[in-house]
Amino acid sequence: MKVEKILIKDFRSHKITKVTFTSGINLIVGQNGSGKSSLLDALLVGLYWPAKPKDLKKDDLLRIGGTGTEITVFFEKDGVRYQVHRNITRGIAFVKYHDGSSWKPLESGQKQVREWMEKAIPYDVFVNAIYIRQGEIDAILESDESRDKVVRQVLGLDKYENAYKNLLEVRKEIEGRIRSIEGYLKSTENIDELIRGMEKELAETLNAINELSPEIPKLNKELEKVEKKLKELDALAEEINSFRLEVRRKEGNVKALEAKLRELERRIKESEERVKELEEKVKELEGLKEKAEEYLRLVDFRRRYAEEKAKSEKLAESYKAQISGIDERLKELGALKEKLKELEEKRGNLEEKLKSLEKSAKAYEEVKSLTTNLERLRKRLKLKPEEIEKLAEEIERARARKEGIAKELEGISSRRGEIKSQVKERNNAILELKRARGKCPVCGRELTEEHRKELMEKYTLELREFSKELKALDEEERKLRRELVEIEGILKRERELFSQKELLEQIKELEERIKEYDLEKLEKGAEEYEKLKSELDRIEGELKGLREELAKARALEKKRGILEKKLEEVEDRLRNLEEELGTLGFSSLEKLDGRIKELEPAYRRYFELKSAASELTRERERLERSLRELEMTKKTLGEEAQALKDAKNKLEEKEKLYSAEEHTRLREDFTKLRERLAEKRAQLEALENKRNETMENLKKLKEEKKRREEKARELERLKKAKERVQNLREKVRHYKAMLKEDALSKVGELASEIFEELTEEKYSGVTVKAEENKVKLGVIYDGKEYGLGFLSGGERIALGLAFRLALSLYLAGEISLLILDEPTPYLDDERRRRLVDIMQRYLRKIPQVIVVSHDEELKDAADRVIRVSLENGVSVAREVELGV
Template sequence: MRVDSLSLRNFKCYAEADLGLEHGVTVVHGVNGSGKSTLLEAVFFALYGSKALDDRTLDDVITIGEDESEVDLAFTHDGTSYRIRRELKLRGDRATTTKCVLETPDDTVEGARDVRQEVTKLLRMDADAFVNCAYVRQGEVNKLIHASPRERQDMIDDLLQLGALEEYRERASEARLGVKDVLDRQEGALEKLREQIETKEDKDLPERLNALETRRADVVAEIDNFESQREAARETLEDATEVLERHEETREEITALKGDVEELRETISATERERERFLETIQDLESERESVLEERTSLLEDLEEPVSLSAGGGGYSDGVDGSDGPNDAESADENAPTVDARIDTLESRDDELRDQLEEIRVEITETSGEVDRLRTRADELESEADEKQATIDDLAETIEAEAETIERREETLSDLEDEIEAQRNRFEDAPIAFGDADDHRDELATQRDEYKSDLATVTARIEAVEASIEEGEALLEEGKCPECGQPVEDSPHVDVLDERREELADLEAERDDIEADLADAETRLERAEELVEVESEVAELEGNRENVAQLLDEKRETIAERRERRDELGERVEDLRETATDKRDEADDLEEGLAETRERLGDLNGERAEIKAELETLESVASLTDRLEELAGDLERARTERANKAELNEERRTRLSDKRERKRALEDEFDEGRIEDAREKKRNAEHYLEQVEPKLQELEEKREGIQNAIGAVEQELEDLEDLRTDLERVEDRVADLRSLYDEAETLQATYGDLRAELRQRNVETLERLLNETFDLVYQNDSYAAIDLDGDYRLTVYQKDGEALEPEQLSGGERALFNLSLRCAIYRLLAEGVEGSAPMPPLILDEPTVFLDSGHVTQLVSLIESMRDLGVEQIVVVSHDEELVGAADDLVRVEKDATSNRSRLERGEPPEAALLASD
């Protein structure tokens, strides 16, 4: 097998790296800490996953600060290409494998476990075997030698596939011991069973059973005997008891008969006494009937109307002793009504009278109610008439007062007419007619205003002309023209002053005229104002007159209405008084009728009182008649009762004589001798029964004891049988177990022998190969040979025959020795234990640490010889120049100081270049 390429991403110090590997020897070199070992570890990890990490964990693999990592390894094995890819992811602070795939030309294996199993199968090595054989890790160069013989045995056995045999041998041994354990226990059980059987056989069980059965038969016979005797005693007892009981019964009956006789005699005499009392009662009842009859006869005599005692009354006419004959005196009138019929007649008459009385009473109540109503109505009518009369009187007063008011108003009206006339007369000498005063006054006022304005105009003109005259005069005095102010000489304007004086005089005249007209207009205006006032006064007066006239009309109307109303009320008063009188008359008439009605009421009450008295008498008669009937019944009953009692006594007397006879017969039959004999027999039987009972119980217990003993012996016999069956079973089992034990022992021995044999064969080859290899790498005269015994104990022999433990070799020697051993194993594997084994690349991490330069040379030759032996690929991490020089291929590892990430470089190392130039 060889690695073709390795790709890393975020694997420890590698951010990204791709490494292709060739056949032959590849040396990886670089300074400390640059990431060389990490490359080898990555190959190991790619193959075996977490098993390659020893006690580190997956998260150690992921580059610090990253959260996922990837390894991709391609390799060729037996001419076939394989590829393993693993991806890790950090989740929280734990990393897990998220992808693990092994691709083979015709299959894809997935999952860390399955991939590892597949790799182990392909390489025929698990992770442990890989580091023991193919991968010499840094510092583990002496691993095989430093291991204890036992560990070494295991390691090498595993490598040579002998481990499984040892495992099988151990399993066989375990099985053998397990079987032995069970066998021991079963043999113990067997021993115990034999002892138990022997103990039981010593007891003579069947003989004991026979003796017990004989004893049981004896006891049972005895019990039967006693039981039949007990039965006989019981019968005797029963017979005697019966005789005695019978005797007792006869005596009791005689006693009972005595009692009965006594009782009957007493009953008979008591009944005779009762009959005596009945006779007395009968006599009392007859005397009462006598007196009741007498009383009824006297009542019937008091009645005015005669009555007959009905047929039912005949009840009292019979008599047992014939002393009472029928009494016809009371029922002489055959046609008279019976008492009950008479009572009915009287009662129905009384009902009639009561109804009539009720009617009369209602009539009286109604009539006196009507009288009261009529009188009340008359009172009401009269008081209404009085009220109306008072209203009439009030109205008369009001009418009088209103008539006076009307008179006063009429006077006022004529005064107003006079005044209006006087005012209108003032227009007689006026320039205008009544009604035009307002217009006239307005006209005059306008005229006056015109005069006033004319006057103002003229006055203004006068003032202007006067001023110009004054100015002109002043100019003239200075000698200037009064008109234009030029010098006066020859001025055409000198005359103008005079013209102006003339004009002033005209204006003044005109003003005087206007002033006269204005004065006249003022006078006329004053008069016109007066007339306007008169007109308005007349209007006011006429208004007053109208109001008064209207009021007057209203008053007159009102007074007429009142008078009408007064007259109406007068008539109404008269009507009311008349009606009241009528009502009172009617009431008086009704009252007269009432007196008569009351008289009739008295008559009817009288008649009812008579009826009541007669009814009372008749009812007494009836109740006496009833009493007579009752008495007759009582008499009948008492007589019957007395007769019955006589009959009863007759019967009792018969019974009495019967009982006396029976008693005598029983007394005759009494026999004392027989009784005494029975008593004797009874005592004897009782005595026997008393004694036989405990005896029987004792025998019963004895029989039970024997029975139990028989049961126990039988049980023991059964147990013995069971034990014998058990013994047979256990004996069979022990025999089986013994043969099983022998088989396991044989198997164990076989595996041990097989392993020893195989190991011996391997050891011989291994010893030869080791000697060859060691000779090759360590041609030293002082060592003659290496001895490897069956337990892989190594002994080195010096030329002088002295034996050395490998630990006693020098450090470098030990390293070479160890590498030789590994190479020897490698060759053994290559040559094949069971056919050709795969040859993984030999991977060495810093193998030269303990070696001096001479020995490095030997290592180089060892490596070369391995290559010659057919190891396809050797990868060595080293900074040893000699090794570098021996490399077919160089990989340089460098670490970037700033990013702290490793980088790979191929080609000649500077050192090699330097060496070359040397």
């Protein structure tokens, strides 16, 4: 994998950041808090979201004031270029690949992208083998157990441990199946005995079926004979009942037809009387028709005349009033043209004055903006200039003192090692003196008791002095470390100092810029500009109103012409109404009303008789229908009477052929025979079911016997499989131990080379020993092996760094990318310089390395440098030319 580029929007302190990476060593450098480590966080989140650094919450991702967090990572793997894009805020994600000419979609959706990324570069590989995070060095130095955990994660040994545990689960599963099969075989031991009993029971059932089968056909034949005779009598009885029902139904029909005939004769008589009455009314209606039509015509004209005349007279008055109002308004608008010309001249003068004052107004606004920014910066400035200077001196002193303390601690550690070595020598000498006989092991002279005592007292006294000196060294180290804690507290304020210095510089710069302006003069000019601008706005509004009023004059003249035309039309309608009244033969409205009143009684009578004609037609049609229905009813009554007589004759003939006693006897015989047959059939069916069930059970037992034989063979296979799984498990354990031992041997060699350089060859090597769940680390000094307690604080950090780099270099053949986050936080100046040489010599074996550090000295080892700084609370990344 090779990272090509990362684009970041609104992530933590980054607003819009683009960083391009190349092959070789890429260094991201910047002060603490500038946002350089956030670039690595963004890389991890962009590739593996929702995975993220443990100390980072989702709510912390979005930059304060940002609209939405977006990250796009461009990388190359196996010769193919990819881009992974994530919009964290909106939950959008996709992957694209480059086909040589353009980007093509590959996956979309948070879950799908995470699954694809996991297949391409597993998360565990990235965070354990590729990414060396802050704190891993502490884990290496913390304990043998935590060191073993780091080794397992980086070298990928966990998968062998998991395989070892999984094979145990497989073995347990096989053992469970073995126990299950053994239980099954024990529970089916008597299966042959069960099969013999089942075969005997089947033979007895078949004999009983053979004895019962011949009886059923005989009973069946006898039952069919009785059933045939019974069906004949059933049919005859049913036919007789049917004829009886038919006779009763036809008797009811005859009675109903006779009643209907009487009702029809009554209705015909009433209809004939109604027709005569309606014929008289129709004759009277025809005489009144002419007067009724004249009445309706005059009433309609009277209504229309009144409505149209009132409406037209009202409209005429309205039109006249509107025309008068328009004439008055047109007269008023004539006086506005002079005022319009006067205002336009005034506006021109104001625009010239504003143009001359515009530059001063803009300058005043710029000064106001600078003053606002100055006040905002002063509020953020928490320290006075002299306090900033004092804090800077205090931090410089603290930094110098920190270096002094480190050297003192190194000296104490060195002296402690020398004393411990001398103590060991004195103890060995005392032990040898106690054992020695004849010759002194120290000087070679004859060993007398007095000489032995003298030497032992001397060595004992020296040991006491060494013990006192060690206690004094311990006390001195405690004091120095307490002082170091206080100094670290002061150094933590370095970021605050940087921020306050930057604010102070910005304040001074703004104050200098503000001094360049004549505030009093600019303020007067701005006030004058605002007054003239307000006056111009007022005149513009007044001009706009005048133009709108003058534009109305043309509309009013057009409207007046329309109103005059409408008035003429209304007056024409009024004249037409009067002419129409005269055409009808009336000189006035009163004479028209008199004629309407005269015709009203005739119209009322005509209205009452108007429905008589249609009623007469309907009544005549009703009479004709009743007469036709009367003829049909008489005919149907004759036919029903003859059918009733025929049905009674047929009923008498059928009753002579039927005997109820014989019918009852046959029904009883049929029931008895059917019950006997059903009983025999039930017995046979039970025996057949038993036969079938026995055969099925026998078949299952034989199948179970085969399955039992198969299970016995499976048991043998499982026992062999259990043995193979156990052997494989031992092989995995042995291979994991061998792999770990081989890897740690090579890692130890690499770590020795790096550690020797970091300590100026003070130590001749590093020892790495693997035990169960432990990795022990030591150093070779003066030909002897020592534990980590022998090292000073700085040497311990150097050893941890050397060991972790060695792990990654061991994997250099498998990985093409290494990421280091702050590798030098506790290294002194000399070891930092030596780390540059180590990076150039060893890390170049890896195709691409990304290092994040606040240490400027690492630039000497880098092929590309990106500097990250905090500007107005926003992180900015810029490429730095090498050598600058």
